[in-house]
Amino acid sequence: MHEPSTLPVMVIDDEPHLRITASQTLELAGYTPHCFESAEAALAALPANFPGVIVSDIRMPGMDGMTLLHELHRRDSTLPIILITGHGDISTAVEAMRAGAWDFLEKPFAGDELLDVVRRGIEKRQLSLENNRLKAELEAQQAALGPRLVGRTAVISRLAAMIQRISQVEADVLLFGETGTGKDLVARAIHERSARRNYPFMAINCGAVPENTIESELFGHEKGAFTGAVERRIGKFEHANGGTVFLDEIESMPLALQVKLLRVLQERHVERLGANEAIPLDIRVIAATKTDLKAAAEAGDFREDLYYRLNVVTLPLPALRERREDIPLLFQHFAVVAANRSGLEAPTIDSQGIASLLAHDWPGNVRELRNLAERYVLLGAAFDYRLDTLLEGAQADTQEPTLPRQVELFEKSLISQSLSRHHGRVTEVCQHLGIPRKTFYDKLKKHGLHADDYRHSSEP
Template identity: 55%
Template sequence: RGSAVERCLVGQSTALRRLRDDIASLSSAAADVLVLGETGAGKEQVARALHEGGARAAKPFVAINCGAIPESMFESEMFGHEAGAFTGAGKRRIGKVEHASGGTLFLDEVESMPLALQVKLLRVLQERRVERLGSNTSVPVDLRVVAATKEDLDALSEAGRFRRDLFFRLNVVTLTLPPLRERREDIPLLFERFLVQAAVKYQRPVIEVPPSLRRSLMLADWPGNVRELKNAAERYVLGFLSPDLAGSPGAAPSLDALLDRVERLVIEDALKASGQRIAEAARTLGLPRKTLSDRMRRLGLSAGD
């Protein structure tokens, strides 16, 4: 199961290792989970890691994007319907919730779920039963629900845009997936993996990544996170290298300057993960405390920056 989790969540950064440890600790639990993270950060991969690393791995993993379904179709898609429940409903339809029974139901962009239907999700979470549209009886379901959002559900619930009781029910166990810019040491490994996948997809050879591009990848901000990095790998395999990533040899900063920037980012990430505690950050980085302090002084860093 550990290898399954590592396949889903690629990287060796401190943040990702901690996330994998948290997932491992949840493997034997049936608790529902709320995953927080920016757009493109890989929240579905966290859900898949929870599924494949647990006892439900051989059962269905059903993903639904709550923001991609028209509101008029949402109830039928999610909860199913009986024949004759509405015009055009010629036969019974099993919804996503029932399809996921025995396994995991992943609700991406859960903040987009219509308010009127959030109460039905709440009932599923509380009672483990689902009622199809047009039915007077409910059907038992056995599943783990993993919901994901890029929004602050607490703030949305305060504003009346998300049910407060549903927020509290979802917010029992929370996992946070840091953005790619906060785990830059994972970028080369991820890019190499995406290169192989793209080469197979487009039947192209795997192209070696030159050091100049590797440095550019490490220093880019990646606002679209893992999804944007994957797109960049596909463009590279197809021969459409983005100019801002390819860079200009004449304008490139010195290797020492690049290394300083990368070192600064790695130390900043370690400090953030340790709550600005230098001793803990040093242990995470495998450095003596004095060595880390010396490097921080050289780079103009202090705990709390």
């Protein structure tokens, strides 16, 4: 959030004494007032994405406050507008609220009343702008890193680069990562960036399909191939011809079926159960595992020849604790998605909430973070939006970073967020963080951050 001294408040009233009084009150509270004697003059001076609020009298010569309200909401429906009504004019105030006014002040009003309604309006405005900024940043990241990768850390940038390279070559891929690290999403990102993007992406969880049906699921069957096979079934491999087959939890595949899978990978054709005809395949196979397949092969739990066939290109996925600086951005991304799906407005997180996110070990990785963000949007109000309370009951953090490391991560995250919010403009970031320029540059060097990385191409 911006500090009050950086936030403007537009005051519109044709009475000079009210403009002067309101301006002095706002200045003493640290705001930057901009006063206008007419609605027409205020509209001409209003910039896009105005970060503050509007305070306007209703009864004015020319364009009145109600007409101004409708015009402002036509331009920006999230802009908080506070209307000033005459003494006892309750019907006008009710009409204004129904028309979308944020709040109203009744003449005469005290300075404290003005500051209270402005403060609340400012908080709402900053929340709306923050959500808009986050959506824009996520869209920019989607264009740069792919539709499902969110993050700025070096490890996620390397992963994005690897996905880009792998997607351009014809090779089967083995994804290795803990539960919840997004192996299915990475598989889809590879498919969608490849020349196969216009063909099917078929996903099957080898651990979730009953052993007696998985062969039919993968390879299909002819009518009468076994009891219950009342009609021909096209398997995942055949259906995905031209595209990609994703085999999740491949370590769960029965050993007998692994032999047939190896043959499919080597010969690139498939035979339906109960048929003798070999069907040619043009597919890419992406397999995923959370276990060490080499160790499983040595223990006899996984075929060694299949392991080496799959191990042509192996892509390790980082655990969330290995990229803690991405956690606040990921959390807000999931909160925005959940809010949009539920028709709600995504609440932002304060510094205490960020600290709670950074301190948690995330044994469930990104999946656990996403679930928390959804609970925060849907149930957060019942817990006063306290993330530490929502996190209660989570698995104990057995590898919690030391206090100096938590402080370091927290500082880096705050600097990164401020750089992103201000598009890398150093003067604004230093003002927002309240630190001298030299200290700021020292911290950039310490954390390996670069202001230029946060400047959009459209920025000067």
